[in-house]
Amino acid sequence: MRPFSTATCDIENQQSAKSINLYSAINQALHIALETDPRTFVFGEDVSFGGVFRCTTGLADRFGKSRVFNTPLCEQGIVGFGIGLAAMGNRAIAEIQFADYIFPAFDQIVNEAAKFRYRSGNQFNCGGLTIRAPYGAVGHGGHYHSQSPEAFFCHVPGIKVVIPRSPQQAKGLLLSCIRDPNPVVFFEPKWLYRLAVEEVPEHDYMLPLSKAEVIREGSDITLVGWGAQLSIMEQACIDAEKDGISCELIDLKTLIPWDKETVEASVRKTGRLLVSHEAPVTGGFGAEISASIVERCFLRVSNFIYFVLLIEYYREPIQFFFIESQAFHCTNNLILAPIILNILASTLKTQKEENEKNKKVQTMLTCLCGDKRMHAAEWN
């Protein structure tokens, strides 16, 4: 697979960078976290000899068994102890071996971690807690090793959910999560652990949370995704470009609290939105995005005349597409690329048909109330 493009991500004071894969980037971040703050601890099942995905390789040797250690097979305990550790002012980095195993710890995360600050009137918190867990399809993971449970956690106020798409992103985002004063669930795309390779700066850097990134600019449709899905969507964008469709691709990075503004601005520009995630459609986070965007870009239109004109103008003001890829298990992530392409092609077809009419309407519209399409922000 080709390397990821994260060139748009600006990292200040870029010093030396090495080409490494995603698990090594995570490993680097953990080294830096342990190095820079003596109150940092890394623990989980089998982490002291590197963990099943090698993310914690060398940490125990370097920082000692009292800071990097194995726990018994007990997820509820791992998170519970992490909360306690964090509540005493430490940075607890807990590893759940697979996101699929996180459910025994669900109560601890939802009821204990997320609400600690609020229910103690800000006397206590477990902001130093970061829970790392590999998520998503890996091609042959089966029922208990390929789930994408991010939507469950996105329903919980009080925690952040972050998913990186590439090695460089993973390092910067993980360091931000560890240092963020809120408990964070950090899902790592296990499909990319070895597959994704890119230049990663060796120094200590952080990438902002709750800030989406426009990876690719375009004008016909906005594509929103996160984690491993980005690589597939990026491929779809490239393929679509050959058919003359210009796609804008956005990496959400932080799922809660998410960057509505960036997505909104893009949808206002393109008028179409496609959200793709590995998790099942029903109750998925894509539904949340579409609902918010509808609310922001459509229903809030206050001017009735405008409303009518808008409908007339766009016919289908915003087109939403959903893709369900990993209902329970799925053989290959890559099947998605052609499906996305298919949608884009049909979009293009409709678009071509409507283009002629649109031009006429636009002329009319411009005569009536100025070129509002170009100044979409004024709608609200």
Next chain:
Amino acid sequence: MALSHLATSSSRSAALLRPLSSSIYLRRPISTDTTPITVETSVPFTSHQCEAPSRSVETNPKELLTFFRDMALMRRMEIAADSLYKAKLIRGFCHLYDGQEAVAVGMEAAITKKDCIITAYRDHCTFVGRGGTLLEVFSELMGRQAGCSRGKGGSMHFYKKDSNFYGGHGIVGAQVPLGCGLAFAQKYSKDENVTFALYGDGAANQGQLFEALNISALWDLPAILVCENNHYGMGTAEWRAAKSPAYYKRGDYVPGLKVDGMDALAVKQACKFAKEHALKNGPIILEMDTYRYHGHSMSDPGSTYRTRDEISGVRQERDPIERIRKLVLSHDLATEKELKDIEKEVRKEVDDAIAQAKESPMPEPSELFTNVFVKGLGVESFGADRKEVRATLP
């Protein structure tokens, strides 16, 4: 499979294997001999809150030879699965049972198919012990239609409803409360059956195990918690994960028994004892002291957290198959050559089953979307435009 030959009601024994097995019996009539023999277990049982059963186990030539054959078959099957995995014919996760065969075989010899068994993901041999066929095993492992879960489960999810094998569960420890629920139903039905809920030493530290045990003890459920202690929870040695690795004692108020899980006869004796106990007094914990030769899963070479000497030491000193081989030879029930012949036959059976499994087609792509709900609940899988009801995958 050979076990179901032994049982009088071998309703679903493998048609594939029957001619082979009966031909063995013709050549060596001694194997059907049921004259009782008394054998002493390797080590005495250690008990907690109960009186340990006797070390003297009653068996017979037929049973010993069946043990030998079944364990040799299981061993060969697991080795073959290893090769198939390396040849990328088995994908995903795969956990092998070789070394622990005596637990599956000994347990079956003490109970009936009406008793329930539920286990974790190291389930291939338990399934075979319950009467599953090699074809079902290899087909399932390779994700084929002829698999016991129609190719939809894979290595970790073997099930056999007709002999009350409640399967193959992937989340460490999660099957134990479920098993106690089975025992709860058995208590209601009053049909004198019990449930064996198997888990590993790693799972023994999960909280839900203790929660389920408390309820089972409170209501005197016929639940037998079998801790297959192979001494490593994934890559972590038991003493690093458990304050007390004496798992048979960890039920506190629940009686327990420590058993040499490498000795099929000891396992049989313990399971017989446990069943009687559970029907009369409620739950009991059996700790089977056993060992897995392979790593935790296929991605674990199994030699980073334990020494090669330790593994070869167990193979030489405690191997469950070799123990039975010695017993057969010392009682003069078969010659060394005859035992070698059995192993050869077993090897052929495995090879034949693999060949047959490879012929079985992959599940239809539409199977991806079946069995999620009962049909008719209005669940559709749809293409991107929401018009195509059935998704076809390339």
